[in-house]
Amino acid sequence: MSNASLAIAGAGGHARVVADTAEALGWTVSLFDDNLAGRQSGPWQVADTVSWLMEHLHHFEGLVVGIGDNSIRCRVQQEIVNRGGRPVTLVHPMAWCSPRAVLGAGSVMFAGAVLNAGAVTGSACIINTGATVDHDCRLADGVHVSPGAHLAGSVRTGHCCWIGIGAAVRQQIVIGDDAIVGAGATVVADVAASTTVVGTPATPLVRP
């Protein structure tokens, strides 16, 4: 594949790493953002709005949503799919995605990320820089494994979970929908849906 055109919905920091990853794979990228149309986003000119992109999906060979917020990313990707667009996966040349793993539509793996044998992700997931997802893990749609976070074998995460930077999750742990694992946490017990856990061992964040 060389110089096929890829549209990225979003133009923030995460979108720029998506763009870098795509260019390393030989795509020619265009960024779209409702707030920044016509402006500069790092080295990239923001081509137009996401609204415009939604009306012109067929102009592009590839589509990826480059929005960091898990629920917004899933919603925008679903709209693309509903309109007949087909999100592509991106695996940085310096990442490892096992041929026995499945990376869901529109999901991305940045440099140094690993998805090991038997692991399966849903759509619109982010396996961020240097994150590892070990054998037989199951990630639902919209999960973000932040830089340097590690999931041991057979971990299961519900939709739109956010595993914070540098966190570690013990094997066979189940993390519920929309849960958040704080930066640097060590998860040794299951995490209930919509719960934020922090610390070592990780416990629910108590707010005053």
Ligand SMILES: CC(C)(COP(=O)(O)OP(=O)(O)OC[C@H]1O[C@@H](n2cnc3c(N)ncnc32)[C@H](O)[C@@H]1OP(=O)(O)O)[C@@H](O)C(=O)NCCC(=O)NCCS
């Ligand atoms: C867990 C997290 C979501 C909480 O965010 P928040 O709701 O804004 O919480 P606050 O910053 O208000 O902190 C609330 C309390 O939790 C503590 N806390 C926050 N994050 C913590 C963490 N990761 N580990 C331990 N304690 C933490 C704070 O010190 C504070 O304690 P206090 O009430 O005694 O002062 C956030 O701190 C975090 O870790 N996010 C992940 C960031 C990340 O991975 N970024 C990578 C993006 S690619």
